[in-house]
Amino acid sequence: MMHGYGFGFPLFMGGPLVWLIIIVGGYFLLRNIIPHHWRGSAGDPQRYSDNEFTETEIYRLAAKHNGKITVSDVVTELGIEPKRAEKILESMADGVRVRMEVEDSGLVYYTFPELQR
Numbered sequence: 437m438m439h440g441y442g443f444g445f446p447l448f449m450g451g452p453l454v455w456l457i458i459i460v461g462g463y464f465l466l467r468n469i470i471p472h473h474w475r476g477s478a479g480d481p482q483r484y485s486d487n488e489f490t491e492t493e494i495y496r497l498a499a500k501h502n503g504k505i506t507v508s509d510v511v512t513e514l515g516i517e518p519k520r521a522e523k524i525l526e527s528m529a530d531g532v533r534v535r536m537e538v539e540d541s542g543l544v545y546y547t548f549p550e551l552q553r
Contacts (some may be wrong), residue, residue: 490516490524495548503552504545 497513498505510521525546529536535547 490514491528494524494528495551498546498548499551503548503550505548506543506545 493514494505494510497509501509507518507522507525510516510525511518514521516524525534526536528534529546533548533550535549537545537547539545
């Protein structure tokens with residue numbers, strides 16, 4: 437004996453309320469699984485990678501320090517790990533906009549000629 441339960445769903449399939457709960461629950465589950473930056477709009481800052489956002493912050497930091505910074509400056513001011521800071525600065529050093537300079541003492545500076553006053 438199979439009576440319709442709601443919108444033609446048989447009783448053994450749980451009925452429309454159960455399916456509604458499954459669909460709504462699935463939506464929220466997928467919403468949390470899919471990374472947020474895939475859903476953002478084109479102008480959304482979250483569409484940029486962490487390195488791109490960090491590079492912008494590093495340029496601001498360099499401007500604040502008269503165009504000359506160290507890895508330690510980036511670590512202390514931006515709160516990122518030393519290895520990551522060093523990797524980002526090395527990737528930014530192109531010899532034109534960002535230059536890596538080593539002093540006789542071994543201290544490495546990253547200079548931003550466009551930002552030096």
